[in-house]
Amino acid sequence: MAELKTTIKHKKIMAKEEFCAGCRLCEVHCVLAHSKYRNDIVKAFKKIYPRPLPRIIVEEQKPISFGIQCRHCEDPACVKACITGAMSKDPETGIVTNDENRCIGCWTCMMSCPYGVIVQDVKGGHIASKCDFCIDNGMDPACVKNCPNEALFVVDQE
Amino acid sequence: MAIDMTFPEFQIERDRDKCIDCQVCARQCSNQAHFYDEEEGIVVSDDSKCVNCLRCVTLCPTKALTIKKHDMEFKLNANWNETAIKEIYKQAATGGMLLTGMGNDRNYPIFWDHILLNASQVTNPSIDPLREPIELKTFLGSKPERVLIENGRLAEPLPPQLELEIPVMFSAMSFGSISLNACKTLAMTASAIGTMYNTGEGGLHKDLYKYGKNTIVQVASGRFGVHPEYLNAGAAIEIKMGQGAKPGIGGHLPGEKVGAEVSSTRMIPLGTDAISPAPHHDIYSIEDLKQLIYALKEATEYRKPVSVKIAAVHNIAAICSGIARAGADIIAIDGYRGGTGSAPTRIRDNVGIPIELALAAVDSRLREEGIRNRVSLVCGGSIRNSADIIKAVALGADAVYVASAALIAMGCHMCQKCYTGKCNWGIATQDPNLVKRLNPEIGTRRLKNLLNAWSHEMKEMLGGMGINAIESLRGNRLMLRGIGLMDNELRVLGIKAAGE
DSSP states (O other), rough: OOOOOOOOOOEEEEEEEGGGGOOOOHHHHHHHTTTTTTHHHHHHTTOSOOOOOOEEHHHHHHEEEEOOOOOOOOOOOHHHSSSSOEEEEOOTTOOOOTTTTTOOOOOHHHHOOOOOOOETTTTTTSSSEEOOGGGGTTTTTTHHHHHHHHOOOEEEEE | OOOOOOOOEEEEETTTOOOOOOOHHHHOTTTTTTETTTTTTTTEEEEGGOOOOOOOHHTTOOEEEEEEEOOOOOOSSSSSSSHHHHHHHHHHHHHHOOOOOOOOOOOOOGGGGGGEEEOOSSHHHHHHHSSSOBOEEEEOOOOOOOOOOETESSSSSSOOOOOEEEEEEOOOOTTTTTHHHHHHHHHHHHHHHTEEEGGGGGGGOOGGGGGGGGGGEEOTTOOOTOOHHHHHSSSEEEEEEETTTTTTTTTTEEGOOOHHHHHHHHTTTTTTTTEOOOOTTOOOOHHHHHHHHHHHHHHTTOOOOOOEEEEOTTHHHHHHHOOOOOOOOOEEEOOOOOOSSSHHHHHOOOHSHHHHHHHHHHHHHHHHTOOOOGGGEESSSOOOOOHHHHHHHHOOEEEEEHHHHHHHHHHHOSSSSSSGOOTTTTSOOHHHHHHHTTTTHHHHHHHHHHHHHHHHHHHHHHHHHSSSGGGGGGTTTGGEEEOOOHHHHHHHHHHHEETT
């Protein structure tokens, strides 16, 4: 590459596979963080139908397990693939988010995602569902905060 | 199968208003006490499988679970109580010895709780540890009768010493009885704090050699994992003659726990039972013990202190006198409340004597014989807090061993099911699905916190007594008074009654 790209912040949530207990509390807290009852798990799970999907996926083949979610790629394939411009990467934070008002549920992003971390939210508005790094919560991801074994952590890359 | 005559020990109460059926409990229970009923779409529980380890309760995101002693009762009977009846049912069904884990849980007197500490008032000043330094540093090893000094320096070398920043070490727990992550937590903490952990009879895993400066390597009756490199890897060597939880009994690590790593560390075939004989087959006398002590000293060129660990039994004082004369640098005494990964229930609950009495008896005897300087005394067997340590030191201990307390700091909830290998906290298990639940980084942080908190408390107690170094408290039984004790107990403890 002839030109140097301007580097932007690149944050990622990573997993320590060797300490993931496979409890899936990350999924529970992800659902809570993306529900309208942020401080009440019971209501978030019992009063919202359809219940929001967790945006972290726990992959498991015992004894191996780990949580994986959007890598917020430097050059995201999903953003390029999105036909409506719903998927975008914030130039400042580097976070890739899906604008659910513009998403039409064509699933092109899903097909282009090399990590398979975008899921179909069919019941909840026919949209693509993915990790938004808890951007509405000061980029303090609920999955990382609530992992009982500190198996999830945030990496800051320049 | 004929009917099971018993009823569950615990009952699981699930608050249906709070339960969100997230299945965290079902995923975490290694006993399958919780499971997901797909047809109904709800999580349900089976009381009979619950061991009350509280893993599910701790992780439940909505705190929907409560575990209680089962409401069901036999007709009240002070003699034939529930435990007595249930043990008979169990043995009638299986024909086996009863097994248990952790330390003796019977309602015997706890002498620590009948001993009170002194504090300075008016006639001597107390010391504020926030303003003045208070020393906890401890050296373990044989001390010479006298020191020769020439030009301000020692003219003769001292026997090898272990230098501890605090008089607390982690007692022997083998890799096999506990997980590698638990061993790593102990090793990392000992290294960070400046004290020792002990390999137990499990050998030294290759990942743990780097913590050698803070390791006591153990040689026990099965000689598992013992080779020259191992002996020289640690800071000291301990010969294990006995264990407080099971005096007179050997050890048995079942083959299921002997995976690839345990097998190579112990130097035994994969999947075979690791059986430690009850006695050392080469030690039938003090003279035989002396041979092993000196064989180990030869193997390490007299550079490492050799400790001998024994269970507190009836003639403990005379035995320790013999051990001191046999050339041991350290004697570790393990009281009858000492923990274990597995012991026959009858042995654990009925054999041995309390560490408080044993320690006092040994210290008195060695002083009477004028050989107290030859050995350091370490006591273990249910040291629960910093006050127990201060009382132990005042009774004559140079340092204490803790193990149960360390495991509790890592997450152990004392369910006493270590022997099943299904520890839900990743401690007493070799199941890779469970071992990964213990993150040594978290464990080390918690264990360091515990020891630092204890250090602060010990300094406060010392300062209150007007003492600025733990050395000055050692064997200072005038700082102790007994409460609610009988004359013969006070005599053995060598302390006065409160008010005297």
